[in-house]
Amino acid sequence: MKLPLRYITLLVILSLTGVFAYQTYWLTSLYHTQRSEMGKDIREALRTSDYNEMIVRVRQMQNDSSAQAQVTVSTGYDDERAFTKTHTIRSVKHGDTIRVSIWERNTADTVPTPQAALQADIATMLFSNKSSADELASNFQQGLHAAMDVLNDPDFAVFDSLLRKELLHIGIDTPYRLMHLHLGSTVDSSYTFTDTLAIGGTADYRPSPQATSYNYSYDLHGNWNYLLILEPTENIVLAQMAGILTASALILIILGFAFGFLIRTLLRQKTLEEMKTDFTNNITHELKTPIAVAYAASDALLNFDTGTDPAKREQYLRICQEQLRRLSGLVEQILGMSMERRKTFRLHPETFPPEEVIMPLIEQHKLKADKPTGITLRIEPENLTVYADRTHFGNIVSNLIDNAIKYSPGEAQVEIKCRTENGWFILSVSDQGIGIPHDKQRHVFDKFYRVPTGNLHDVKGYGLGLYYVKTLTEKHGGTVEMKSEPGKGSEFTIKLRMKNEK
Structure with missing residues (x-):
């Protein structure tokens, strides 16, 4: 409409x-x-x-x-x-x-x-x-x-x-x-x-x-x-007449703010409508791609006797597995966005070492990256722990790593740091990618928002990753900050309260 x-x-x-x-x-x-x-x-x-x-x-x-x-x-x-x-x-x-x-x-x-x-x-x-x-x-x-x-x-x-x-x-x-x-x-x-x-x-x-x-x-x-x-x-x-003049001025100011808020809401609704349309078109394409690839691989296994060749069979099975994993990740992200809006949504925080979650994610992203990727992890002190929901903490870190790789032209160099400061657990993910223009930075955490790239669509995405990061971080009672310079890269910092500070 x-x-x-x-x-x-x-x-x-x-x-x-x-x-x-x-x-x-x-x-x-x-x-x-x-x-x-x-x-x-x-x-x-x-x-x-x-x-x-x-x-x-x-x-x-x-x-x-x-x-x-x-x-x-x-x-x-x-x-x-x-x-x-x-x-x-x-x-x-x-x-x-x-x-x-x-x-x-x-x-x-x-x-x-x-x-x-x-x-x-x-x-x-x-x-x-x-x-x-x-x-x-x-x-x-x-x-x-x-x-x-x-x-x-x-x-x-x-x-x-x-x-x-x-x-x-x-x-x-x-x-x-x-x-x-x-x-x-x-x-x-x-x-x-x-x-x-x-x-x-x-x-x-x-x-x-x-x-x-x-x-x-x-x-x-x-x-x-x-x-x-x-x-x-x-x-x-x-x-x-001071009382009457003051009351009249207040009424006009309130009306001005009310109408201004109405116009602003309508503009946001219009923008959100356009973003949802773009998201629907994009997600439809993204869903069709892994389904089509997995269907073609399974069809080859069934109809072209490739199942008798161990090498071919393994190759096609890996293709199916990779596409299904990609499809599962996409569906998981959409479901996560839907669940966090429900009143019954609950986090299940626990205390665990951050490397238990981050190291497997580093290996997964290195394997599925379509470009040379180097990811380093530094944790100080070594016995540092984080108090968070393990699943959602992993999804937050995964989204930040995925963005750092996607928006790095050529070889991707990603650095992850974990430390403490004044009772806060601080995790930062930085890259040396293309960066984000200053006038677009205030929108990067909006739902469905993607930084415009003109007619180029060489970076796949749904406009949900950073929205998910911000929403779930705030559900944990933390904050997320961003620093970015066009052409020099970006750094995202997550702050979560330590358990003994709660």
Whole structure:
């Protein structure tokens, strides 16, 4: 089955692009919303601080025995059924009375009188764009200011202190400048002026060109103002969104890794599929060859009277034996690969001298080699032992010797060394063969993998030998390493734990 990798990759890219675009749009919208809310919170902080400053003045007046004041707020209907809100402040010391009234349209079900209808029209004009309770409260607060400010001026220091607390409450802990301004003009409006009555805020703070100004007017005509100057709030908004931004980034990273792992798995599956196909074709050919040769030899013995000639008979029998041995080795390798994946697979380790297994293997490989072969074995110390499964240990060494011979052009020179180091049994098999290119070395232990040789197929193999070596070595709890230089040869090193280290 061919995997539609191109289409899957395209769908993955489109999916990631869509998720990233949606996340970007959502985060951008959230950022602008947060900035807008931050501006509203700052203006509300100014209004709240102004209201609290007036409350402080009222309490001071109530506690001042020399200048007591009476503050009265009343709401209800007048004689014409028009709804009114009246705020009265009376100074006992000065005998002054100030009354501020704010009219609203009559909402009763009764039919208004002509005078009430006129008052309703006036109220409609006044509040046509200020229907919310907040806007009405703001107008009422401005009227309250007009009454309070006649008795005593706003306390700028108190307002500054209250504003600082309000800004901290909404998460703004940055330097700021606060100014108390009076805007006015001549009678004919030919000349306007701005008086700076007081300056507060953070000491030594100088606003940058990017600083933002927030103006709050506390009178009905906009002549008396508080001006707040802050640096841009982008960093504050981003800090408040840090959790959301981090979570979004983590989600995108996880999705990227997940899709990347999917593509990588598909690529590996495709490569494995191709390698299995090559393996099937190769193994079919390798199985047919010894069968055909053994069949031809046995056919000659049966049908051409070669059995009467002792020399011919021995020759054909040896051919049959050799081909059957080759076939048996191939089947054994395939079965070994199948068995190691089973859950019931078990090793049967024992302690034995390594030369008991290695020496017979050296003789066998010398006999079946189709080229001059020299194999040397060095064991230090001489009484060295290894703790491993005897059968699989022999197969590991046999595969390494077989590779060393196959990939040695001309005469093969193979050196086998056994030694100990820090509680490890170390076996190395080195040759002077063609070596392995550096960019291919990381794949040599993969199942079914064979180093590409172009159109040349002069070296027989199935891509299972080194995979078997690595798998069974790791089953023993050991490791396998490789060093190779193209044109200079290769060295494979097996490390197994000694029994007394277990």
